[in-house]
Amino acid sequence: METNDAANKLLAETEKKEILLHERLNQPLTFFQKTLVDALYALYFDVLGKKPRIDEDAAHHARKTFKKYFPEKLETMTEQLLSDPEAYKQKTDEFEKTCPPVFVDFPTDPSYYRVITSDPSRKLQEVLTRLAFLSNCNSSEKPYYALDMGTGYGRMARIIEDAAKKVFGNKRKYKIFGMDILESNIESAKKLNTELGSRVIFFTRDMNQIPFPSDTLSLVNTTDASYLNFRHRRPFYLAEIARVLSSRDGVCCITNPNENTTLKEYNYVMMRTNYQAYLNPINIIKATVLGKCSLHIDALSKARPDWELTCTEDMTNSLTRALKTEIIRIDNWPKKGGLPIYSGFTFRVTKSTKKAIEKYTLFRESKKAEDEWFDI
Numbered sequence: 382m383e384t385n386d387a388a389n390k391l392l393a394e395t396e397k398k399e400i401l402l403h404e405r406l407n408q409p410l411t412f413f414q415k416t417l418v419d420a421l422y423a424l425y426f427d428v429l430g431k432k433p434r435i436d437e438d439a440a441h442h443a444r445k446t447f448k449k450y451f452p453e454k455l456e457t458m459t460e461q462l463l464s465d466p467e468a469y470k471q472k473t474d475e476f477e478k479t480c481p482p483v484f485v486d487f488p489t490d491p492s493y494y495r496v497i498t499s500d501p502s503r504k505l506q507e508v509l510t511r512l513a514f515l516s517n518c519n520s521s522e523k524p525y526y527a528l529d530m531g532t533g534y535g536r537m538a539r540i541i542e543d544a545a546k547k548v549f550g551n552k553r554k555y556k557i558f559g560m561d562i563l564e565s566n567i568e569s570a571k572k573l574n575t576e577l578g579s580r581v582i583f584f585t586r587d588m589n590q591i592p593f594p595s596d597t598l599s600l601v602n603t604t605d606a607s608y609l610n611f612r613h614r615r616p617f618y619l620a621e622i623a624r625v626l627s628s629r630d631g632v633c634c635i636t637n638p639n640e641n642t643t644l645k646e647y648n649y650v651m652m653r654t655n656y657q658a659y660l661n662p663i664n665i666i667k668a669t670v671l672g673k674c675s676l677h678i679d680a681l682s683k684a685r686p687d688w689e690l691t692c693t694e695d696m697t698n699s700l701t702r703a704l705k706t707e708i709i710r711i712d713n714w715p716k717k718g719g720l721p722i723y724s725g726f727t728f729r730v731t732k733s734t735k736k737a738i739e740k741y742t743l744f745r746e747s748k749k750a751e752d753e754w755f756d757i
C-alpha cells in the first residue's frame with residue numbers, strides 16, 4: 382500500500398478514536414464518584430493526618446528569591462534566554478546555588494504505570510502524538526527521525542514506532558528515539574523492547590540538553606513530562622526542541638497538566654472515566670506505588686515557584702511570540718463535565734523560529750563535544 386493511503390487510513394482511525402475518547406472524558410461526575418474521592422481525601426489528610434513533607438523554610442526562600450532572578454512568565458524567560466543564552470544560564474546556576482532544586486523521581490515501571498496509562502485521558506495523549514506524526518509523515522522521502530522525551534517505559538515512543546511501521550513499512554527509513562532522565566525507566570523501556578519486538582533506541586539524558594545536531598529531527602514528543610522540569614529551565618527545553626527540529630518539516634507535540642490541575646481534580650477525572658479499574662483492589666495496590674510521588678509533586682507545585690505548572694496561555698505565547706513557531710492545534714481536556722486539566726500543543730518550527738534561536742543555537746553548538754552529541 383502507498384504511504385499516502387496508509388497514512389489516510391491511520392488518520393481516519395485516529396480521528397474516530399479521538400471522538401470516542403472525548404465522549405468518555407466529557408461525562409459528568411456522579412454523586413457517588415465525587416463522594417468517593419472526597420472521602421478518600423478526608424481519610425488520608427484529615428483522619429490519618431498524612432501530608433507530604435515539604436521543607437517550608439526552603440520553599441519560602443525559593444518564593445522570595447525566584448522573583449529576584451526570573452520574570453513571572455515563561456514567555457519572558459524564553460525571550461531572555463534567546464537574547465543572551467550565557468547570561469540566562471549563569472542566572473539559572475546562581476539561583477540553583479541559593480535555592481537547590483528538589484528532584485522527584487517518577488518511576489514508570491509498566492507493572493503499575495500501565496494501570497494509569499489505560500485511562501482515556503492518557504489514551505487521548507496517544508491520539509495527539511499519532512496526529513502529530515501524521516501531520517508531517519508524508520513531507521519528504523528523507524529519513525524520518527523522531528524523539529520522545531521523558532519517555533518513561535517508552536509508551537509514546539512505541540506509539541510513534543507503530544505509526545511509522547504502518548505508514549512507511551520498508552519504503553522510508555526511520556529511527557525512533559526515547560530518552561528519560563531516570564536510568565531505571567530507561568532500563569525497563571529497553572527490557573520491553575525484546576518483549577514487544579520493538580526497535581526504539583532508548584538512552585538516558587535530561588530534556589534540557591538534547592544530544593542531537595541542530596535541524597535533524599522530524600518529530601519531537603513530550604507527554605506529561607516537561608511539567609516535572611523546573612520552571613526556570615523550561616526555556617532551555619523549548620529552545621532545544623526548536624534547535625533539533627528540522628526547518629523543513631519539524632513538528633512537536635507536548636502534553637502536560639495545566640494551571641487547573643490539582644491532584645483532586647485529576648482524581649475526579651480518573652474516577653469519572655476509569656473508576657471500575659480503580660475499584661479493583663489489585664489495581665489500587667499497583668497504583669498506590671505512584672501515590673507518594675504524585676502527592677509530593679502536587680504539594681511542590683503549590684509551594685515552590687520553580688515547580689509551578691505552566692498555564693496554557695503563557696505556553697501558547699512562548700511558542701508563538703518568543704519562538705515564532707506555527708501552532709497546528711491546541712487541545713484542552715476534558716472539554717465538559719469538569720475543569721480542563723490537560724493541555725496539548727502541536728506546532729511546527731518555521732524559518733522565523735530558526736532566526737529567533739540563532740544565538741541560542743550557537744551557544745549550544747559550542748558545547749556539543751562536552752555534551753557528547755549523537756550522530757544520526
Ligand SMILES: C[S@@+](CC[C@H](N)C(=O)[O-])C[C@H]1O[C@@H](n2cnc3c(N)ncnc32)[C@H](O)[C@@H]1O
Nearest residue numbers: 487531532533536561562563587588604606609
Ligand atoms: C509522568 S511520566 C510520563 C512518561 C511517559 N511520557 C508517558 O506518558 O507514559 C514523566 C517522565 O518524565 C521523566 N522526566 C522528568 N524530568 C525529566 C527531564 N528533565 N529530562 C528527561 N526526562 C524527565 C520522568 O523520569 C518520567 O519518566
